[in-house]
Amino acid sequence: MPRTIEKAMRVLDLFSLECPEWGVSEVARALKLPKSTVSELMSDLAKQRLLSRAAAKGRYRLGWRLFELSQTLLDTTRFRIEARRVMEELVRCWQETVHLAVLDGVQAVYVEKLQPTPAVKIGISRAGARLPAYCSGVGKVLLAHSEWKYVTEQLEDQGMPSLTPNTVTTLDALADELKRVREQGYAYDHQETLVGLCCVAAPIYDSRGTVIAAISLSVPDYRFHPAKSKYTSAILDAARRISENAGHALEEYPGY
Amino acid sequence: MPRTIEKAMRVLDLFSLECPEWGVSEVARALKLPKSTVSELMSDLAKQRLLSRAAAKGRYRLGWRLFELSQTLLDTTRFRIEARRVMEELVRCWQETVHLAVLDGVQAVYVEKLQPTPAVKIGISRAGARLPAYCSGVGKVLLAHSEWKYVTEQLEDQGMPSLTPNTVTTLDALADELKRVREQGYAYDHQETLVGLCCVAAPIYDSRGTVIAAISLSVPDYRFHPAKSKYTSAILDAARRISENAGHALEEYPGY
């Protein structure tokens, strides 16, 4: 179990929107490691272009090799192109925010976020953001179709802190909820991530019938309830079209 | 000098558009390393979410952590938003391919590529692609404004293979060319990357007057020469607008 990789990731994880630049000493302080260790580690990360620095002894930024690798990841994620097309249509039609997410461990990673043009920004979500899956619509859809044994293990380790009063915070409650999600073929999020915000989310299947992603509509509370069923069928239809394009034969699966 | 990082990158670099999935044995064979070593390394990369695998013992794909990190890189690259706006305008106006690139070492990395809608695809370039800088328009612009000492060192190591008969292949010729680029404030690429393709490229400055990126128009040979000067002033104008938006006071620099 190469600890070097882990340490390297702890360094990379420091870089964020708020703190996009880090010096050796700052990192050493933040991670409580000797400066010398950090200096060598970061210089090597820079050699591999995972980090870059403007001046020869200046502070570091994230390196373009990350973008490179990320692009080959995206370019080999087939459903993304069709998903984007359908998402654009959804936004145009409903004037609400649409998310596309994949499961990574027990966390949902937003692959794409589309908003009605010059809208009020919703919450903190952005493409590339990572969020515990148990407390969002897309997340619950993804968990519902993954191995329960693994999910419990992970969540027992990581805990289930509540983001709002409505967040599911026990494994039992989550098991019930996921069962419902599987049966009905979609998931609601009633202000579980953010107070005042509701979502409907539906699974995207590939040709083997595996759930590979989830798509959701996010709508402010007051606008959501009156038209709940309309939003639901809209997101189901969108998910179905993306799945079909990915080669999925739909008839056999629930919710359609 | 942590060799672990280097090895990890050698693994990640195997993943490409053509080969997006790798098993442990395949990687071991490709890198001529013991399976056991590779197994542990890749399993750890997966723990850090730099790799992911569908099944518990299946083949690996690139992991979403890469996308996550890449997004914070992009989101902290300020000039990108304005650059994209200007690029869209360029494409609409000239109906030609536009590239945005940054320098990484002595290689150019394409940050963005825009094409006239359903056009013939130009060459192999795509966002996220990496290309030796000495043989492209954007590359020469970027090299022209970076430290010559470092450039020579690197190019002596890496060599300067020619991609077309027109490629600059000696340091002396490159020095001359870069001098010209600095003086005139833009660079031409006359079929140096790809036979039949020409470019004009111009530098993008930040508020401190540092060149942070380059933008280019790529035009088929036969269309380029008749309208060379039009394309040139178009790309200069675009670069100027992006630079200004990035806080650059333009008057003091050549080429404008």
Add this chain to the structure above:
DNA sequence: CTGGTATGTTCGATATAGCCGAATACACCG
């Protein structure tokens, strides 16, 4: 022009941590 306190890098002895071969386990195929 100091002395003080930041910064980042270099070095070498130390012990840790990653490495590799052999053994294990599982899948698939004829």
Add this chain to the structure above:
DNA sequence: CGGTGTATTCGGCTATATCGAACATACCAG
């Protein structure tokens, strides 16, 4: 069922990452 192909586990060896001290710079205030 043996014969391939996967991938993982184990443990001993040694290479290798680590850490503190020393060394460079740079900056600021007295």
